[in-house]
Amino acid sequence: MALKDLFISKTEREKRKRLARRKAFRQAERAMDTVNTEIARMRAKRDKLWDEAKAYKRDGQKLAVQRTLKSYRAQEMHISNMEMKRWGFEQILLKMRLAETDQAFASALQGLNAVQFAPPESLESTLEEIGLKADDFEDNNNIWRTIYDSEMANAEIANGSSIPSIDELDIFLEDEVVVERSELAATINQPVEQVKTNTSPSSRYEIPPSELDQKIGAGHIRLKKLLGEGR
Amino acid sequence: MSSSVADKKREHEIAAEQFLSQKDYEQAFFHTARAAEFTLELAQLCDREQGLAYIDDAHGLLDVAEEIKAIMSKKTEKG
Numbered sequence: 001m002a003l004k005d006l007f008i009s010k011t012e013r014e015k016r017k018r019l020a021r022r023k024a025f026r027q028a029e030r031a032m033d034t035v036n037t038e039i040a041r042m043r044a045k046r047d048k049l050w051d052e053a054k055a056y057k058r059d060g061q062k063l064a065v066q067r068t069l070k071s072y073r074a075q076e077m078h079i080s081n082m083e084m085k086r087w088g089f090e091q092i093l094l095k096m097r098l099a100e101t102d103q104a105f106a107s108a109l110q111g112l113n114a115v116q117f118a119p120p121e122s123l124e125s126t127l128e129e130i131g132l133k134a135d136d137f138e139d140n141n142n143i144w145r146t147i148y149d150s151e152m153a154n155a156e157i158a159n160g161s162s163i164p165s166i167d168e169l170d171i172f173l174e175d176e177v178v179v180e181r182s183e184l185a186a187t188i189n190q191p192v193e194q195v196k197t198n199t200s201p202s203s204r205y206e207i208p209p210s211e212l213d214q215k216i217g218a219g220h221i222r223l224k225k226l227l228g229e230g231r
Numbered sequence: 232m233s234s235s236v237a238d239k240k241r242e243h244e245i246a247a248e249q250f251l252s253q254k255d256y257e258q259a260f261f262h263t264a265r266a267a268e269f270t271l272e273l274a275q276l277c278d279r280e281q282g283l284a285y286i287d288d289a290h291g292l293l294d295v296a297e298e299i300k301a302i303m304s305k306k307t308e309k310g
Contacts, residue, residue, distance in 0.1 A: 175239060175265065179272050182236040212274065212282045219271045219289050226296055227264055 011125055018132060021100065025139060028093050032146065035086045039079060046075040050173075057177045069169050076163045097143050104133055236276065240269035244292075251299070256306070260299040267292035 008016075053068035107129070164172070247262035267289045274285035 171265075175269075178236060178239050179269075182272065182276055210279075212279055212286075215283070215286045216271050216274050219267070219274075219286055219293070222290070222293055223264060223267055223271070226293060226300065 015132075022136070022139065025093075025097070025100075025143075028089075029143070029146065032086065032089065032093070035082065035089070039082050039086070042075060042079050042082065046072060046079065049075060053169075053173055054177060057173050058181075065170065065173070066166065069166050069173070073163060073166055073169060080163060093143065097140060100136070101140065104136055108133060236269050236272045240266050240273060243269060247295075256299050256303045260296055260303065263292055263296040263299060267296060 049068055049072040053065055053072060056064040056068060243262045243266035247259050247266055250256075250259035250262060270285050270289035270292060274282040274289065277285060
């Protein structure tokens with residue numbers, strides 16, 4: 001407590017304390033937003049590295065593939081660490097928020113008590129306090145919304161804590177490239193060895209769905225269900 | 232690097248068999264699922280008759296993958 005605070009009323013002191021607390025919470029929320037933005041940026045970079053690695057794989061540049069996959073994996077680890085820190089921070093923030101709720105309940109009850117026996121002149125300050133409590137309630141809702149959104153958005157990270165090894169990533173990458181090349185070879189009716197894929201999967205070609213396609217689709221659905229989720 | 236989907240399917244099948252014999256169920260499951268995925272890709276590249284045969288093959292592999300997953304779940308419950 002600062003020296004100048006000795007000469008202010010108890011009510012005013014409480015009010016200042018409450019405002020300082022709300023400011024601190026807002027600051028914490030802003031910090032969480034910054035971390036979320038940073039994570040999103042890192043994810044975009046990670047996806048770009050994956051595409052780069054795939055391009056190198058198509059060209060058969062083994063060293064470049066290894067180098068890019070290393071960067072990809074490092075990026076994945078940074079994201080994982082960042083997620084972990086954010087999770088811890090969120091938990092602390094939530095606990096602080098819950099503690100504040102307890103305090104708010106206690107103060108509200110005191111306020112009610114005061115209203116019942118208070119002279120009219122103190123009613124104004126009590127109502128003012130209630131107004132601040134309503135703002136606190138809205139802040140609480142915002143916190144919950146933030147936590148819910150971030151939890152939903154990052155369910156995949158929470159699900160699996162292990163990051164694939166470089167070898168496993170290489171298998172995934174090779175598989176993707178082989179599939180792309182073989183599909184394109186079948187479409188343009190050329191031997192696989194002569195085909196070079198340089199188009200994105202979405203822009204390659206469109207085939208009307210046949211009975212065979214539907215059965216293949218059903219197989220893929222069963223596979224995805226079995227795996228829980230796809231990459 | 233292998234050059235065809237058929238090669239990849241075979242590679243994953245062999246790996247799955249090896250891991251299964253070593254009772255490494257996690258790896259066996261992964262490679263069986265990948266083999267099934269490549270079998271479905273093969274079906275997409277073939278004509279109707281051959282494609283349907285590959286789809287049956289893929290479902291067979293998915294049955295195996297499901298059995299492996301069941302073993303993994305039992306092991307997790309015990310552990």
